[in-house]
Amino acid sequence: MLGKRELRILVRNDRYYIKPINNGEGYLVLKDWGLRVKYAGRIKWSGKQGTLVIKLEDGRWFAYVPITVGEKPARSNPKGYVMGAYEKIRIENPKGNNKAFIDIGLNNLFAVAFNHSDTAILIKGSTIKAEYYWWKREIGTYQAIRDWLRNHGFESWRKYHAFYLHAVYKQHERLRHYYRTAIRFLAKTLWQMGIDEVFIGYPYMVSQNDGNEYNTNVWWYAKIIKWLGEVLEEYGIKLNVVNEYGTSKQCSICNMEHENGRVKRGLYVCETTGIKINADINAARNIAKKAGYEAPIPRKILSYIVTTNGAKPITPKEGATPETPKVKPAQKGREGVIKYK
Numbered sequence: 505m506l507g508k509r510e511l512r513i514l515v516r517n518d519r520y521y522i523k524p525i526n527n528g529e530g531y532l533v534l535k536d537w538g539l540r541v542k543y544a545g546r547i548k549w550s551g552k553q554g555t556l557v558i559k560l561e562d563g564r565w566f567a568y569v570p571i572t573v574g575e576k577p578a579r580s581n582p583k584g585y586v587m588g589a590y591e592k593i594r595i596e597n598p599k600g601n602n603k604a605f606i607d608i609g610l611n612n613l614f615a616v617a618f619n620h621s622d623t624a625i626l627i628k629g630s631t632i633k634a635e636y637y638w639w640k641r642e643i644g645t646y647q648a649i650r651d652w653l654r655n656h657g658f659e660s661w662r663k664y665h666a667f668y669l670h671a672v673y674k675q676h677e678r679l680r681h682y683y684r685t686a687i688r689f690l691a692k693t694l695w696q697m698g699i700d701e702v703f704i705g706y707p708y709m710v711s712q713n714d715g716n717e718y719n720t721n722v723w724w725y726a727k728i729i730k731w732l733g734e735v736l737e738e739y740g741i742k743l744n745v746v747n748e749y750g751t752s753k754q755c756s757i758c759n760m761e762h763e764n765g766r767v768k769r770g771l772y773v774c775e776t777t778g779i780k781i782n783a784d785i786n787a788a789r790n791i792a793k794k795a796g797y798e799a800p801i802p803r804k805i806l807s808y809i810v811t812t813n814g815a816k817p818i819t820p821k822e823g824a825t826p827e828t829p830k831v832k833p834a835q836k837g838r839e840g841v842i843k844y845k
């Protein structure tokens with residue numbers, strides 16, 4: 505008896521690509537034949553595609569795309585990356601096994617300390633704060649006019665209600681853009697520094713002074729942490745959330761709680777040793793301790809500001825401060841800031 509003959513067509517990994525239309529269908533584009541073949545079926549995995557195998561089985565053609573999960577496509581074939589419907593996209597693998605510790609806040613959106621380095625990173629929140637307050641004023645103005653008109657029986661209140669809604673929407677969109685920009689930048693920087701695991705502080709406790717602003721910020725922090733986790737995953741970096749309770753009060757140098765430890769202008773002063781440290785980096789070092797690590801006292805701080813088109817360094821040319829950080833004029837105004845503790 506003759507064995508069944510199997511018909512197989514092999515297509516080299518850089519001679520085809522997949523162009524999804526939606527989750528369930530799309531086109532298989534065969535470059536050498538100039539062919540677009542419609543496919544149906546869900547793609548599960550994300551990764552670098554291998555040799556395409558087209559088989560005739562029971563009178564029907566089936567295409568098999570082997571995927572190396574987590575691997576980038578060949579340079580000759582940038583489209584050779586298959587995006588799965590369910591799996592998270594993973595573009596990179598960690599370069600090292602270093603740990604990063606993040607305090608999240610308003611003056612410094614991210615204050616980052618490391619276990620392997622005496623460099624710290626500050627991503628300033630000043631532009632985001634300015635944007636937030638600018639829209640807050642807009643929203644308040646439209647709201648006031650709208651209410652006045654409505655209370656006095658003017659139909660034009662509807663117009664101001666539309667302005668108000670637009671301003672609420674714009675504020676959200678602008679903040680979202682800034683946060684996502686900062687997160688992208690941070691994730692890439694951490695990957696470049698050989699980080700494979702991140703610990704971030706999150707305020708779990710219910711606040712006593714739960715003003716509107718507090719809730720707004722905590723709401724954003726929850727989002728930021730979720731987004732950060734997603735972007736870090738693209739780099740194969742794990743994100744852990746640590747209860748930040750007490751991390752801003754405790755001294756990361758002597759482990760005591762100094763009554764007046766957190767002083768003005770973003771500095772924490774250790775009363776035992778006299779060492780001054782950036783207050784948010786102090787908190788980041790305490791997050792490290794909570795996670796069971798030690799982060800050296802930073803000798804160098806790299807500061808960045810978030811702009812509409814990326815994070816920009818604001819530290820002097822070399823990006824270095826030789827000693828334990830000194831106060832910079834840019835940090836003033838801490839007193840006027842919303843507290844979320």
Ligand SMILES: [Zn+2]
Binds near residue numbers: 756758759
């Ligand atoms: Zn101390």
